[in-house]
Amino acid sequence: MKNNSLVLILLFVNLIGFTQEYEFETTIDLEATDVISQGNTGTCWSFSTSSFLESEIMRLTGKKIDISEMFTVRHTYPKKAWTYVMRQGHAQFSEGGLGHDVINSVSEFGVVPNEIYTGLLNNEKKHSHSKMTDSIKTILKAYINDRKSYTSNLQDDVNAILDAYLGDDIKTFSYDGVRYTPKSFLEMTKINPSDYVSITSFSHEPYYSEFILDIPDNFANGSFFNVPLDELTTIANYALRNGFTIELDCDVSEQTFSSKHGIAVVPENEDRAALIKISPEKRITEAYRQEEFENYNTTDDHLMHITGMLKDQKGTKYYKVKNSWGTSGVGHDGYVYMSEAYFKLKTISIMVHKDAIPNQIKTKLLLK
Numbered sequence: 001m002k003n004n005s006l007v008l009i010l011l012f013v014n015l016i017g018f019t020q021e022y023e024f025e026t027t028i029d030l031e032a033t034d035v036i037s038q039g040n041t042g043t044c045w046s047f048s049t050s051s052f053l054e055s056e057i058m059r060l061t062g063k064k065i066d067i068s069e070m071f072t073v074r075h076t077y078p079k080k081a082w083t084y085v086m087r088q089g090h091a092q093f094s095e096g097g098l099g100h101d102v103i104n105s106v107s108e109f110g111v112v113p114n115e116i117y118t119g120l121l122n123n124e125k126k127h128s129h130s131k132m133t134d135s136i137k138t139i140l141k142a143y144i145n146d147r148k149s150y151t152s153n154l155q156d157d158v159n160a161i162l163d164a165y166l167g168d169d170i171k172t173f174s175y176d177g178v179r180y181t182p183k184s185f186l187e188m189t190k191i192n193p194s195d196y197v198s199i200t201s202f203s204h205e206p207y208y209s210e211f212i213l214d215i216p217d218n219f220a221n222g223s224f225f226n227v228p229l230d231e232l233t234t235i236a237n238y239a240l241r242n243g244f245t246i247e248l249d250c251d252v253s254e255q256t257f258s259s260k261h262g263i264a265v266v267p268e269n270e271d272r273a274a275l276i277k278i279s280p281e282k283r284i285t286e287a288y289r290q291e292e293f294e295n296y297n298t299t300d301d302h303l304m305h306i307t308g309m310l311k312d313q314k315g316t317k318y319y320k321v322k323n324s325w326g327t328s329g330v331g332h333d334g335y336v337y338m339s340e341a342y343f344k345l346k347t348i349s350i351m352v353h354k355d356a357i358p359n360q361i362k363t364k365l366l367l368k
Helices: 002-017 044-061 069-086 099-109 130-145 154-166 182-189 229-241 286-294 340-346 359-364
Strands: 025-029 173-175 178-180 196-200 210-212 223-226 246-250 302-311 317-322 335-339 347-353
Touching: 025 317, 044 069, 044 099, 044 182, 044 246, 044 302, 044 347, 069 099, 069 130, 069 154, 099 182, 099 196, 099 347, 130 154, 178 182, 196 229, 229 246, 229 302, 229 340, 229 347, 229 359, 286 340, 302 335, 317 340, 335 340, 340 347
Parallel strands: 196 223
Antiparallel strands: 025 302, 173 178, 196 347, 210 223, 246 302, 246 347, 302 317, 317 335
C-alpha cells in the first residue's frame, strides 16, 4: 500500500512539473537587427538570410547596417524566370526561395542598404508581390507556349516588370558620405559569400556527402552538406556558443508552432495546451525525422534566423528564432522560442559561416 501511495505521489509531482507555465532564462543572446515584416510576400528567404548577414556584419565589423532584402529579390527573379523557361514550365515559379539564393545574389551583384533600395514605390508601406509575380509568370507562359510569336526580348520584359514594381536597379549610391557600387559596399561589410555553407540531415543520402536537396523552392539546384541529426544540433549549439548566428529553413505548419504565443514544441500528445504550459515532448530520432520528411509532414515552409538560446525552468533548451512577421500580436516581440526537439524534427536546413562548424565535423565534410 505504501509503495502504491509513493508511486501516486511521484506521478502527481511529475504531472505538476509538466503543467507549469513557461518561464524562460536567456543563456545566449547574439546581436541582431530589429524584427521587421516581409508583408504580403513569400520572401522570408530574403528577410531571414539578410538578417543573418546583418548579424554577420556586426560580428565582423561592429557596424549595424540594414541591408536591402528587395535588392536581392530584384536580382533573383530573373534567375527564377530563366530556370522556369529553360525547364519549359516544368518547374516552380513562385515567391519562395532559399538562403543560398541570397548568397548567390550577393556574390554576383553585391548588397545595398535598405534606405537606398526599399522595393516600395508610390508611398507604399507594405510589401506585396502577388501582382508582380503573376505578371512575370504570364509573359513566361506566353513565351513557352509560342516562342515564335513572342517578338520582344523576354529578359528585358522581366526586368521592366521588376523595375515597375520594385524600382530601377541600383548601380552606384552614397552611404555615410562615401560613394559605393553594390560590390564595393559588399567589400566594406567584410562578407565573403564563399564562407557560408548550407547543412542538412537526411538519411536518403550518404552522411558527410554534398547533394542537391529536392525541395520545390530549390530552383537553383543548391547543394547541402549532409550530417547525422545529432551533429546538426551539435553544429547549431557550437555556432551559437561561439558567437555565430544561424539561418534556418524549417516547417512551421504544425499546430504547436505559434507566432502568437512565440512557442514551437513537439508535445507527446500533440495538444495545443503545450503552447502555454510545459508538456513532455517526443523523442526525435533520425528514422522519425526521415519519415516525416518523406510523407510531407515536414515541408520547406519558412526561413528564419536563430540568434540565441534559452532554457525553461525544467532545463529544456530552446532556440531564440527571429521571425519576419512583424511584432504586432506576435509573442516575444517577433521571436519564437523553438525547443530542441522541434528543431531536430522540423529543420530542413541551416546556413552558417564555415568557422561556426566544429573542426572534427568540418574535417569529415572536407571543408577548409
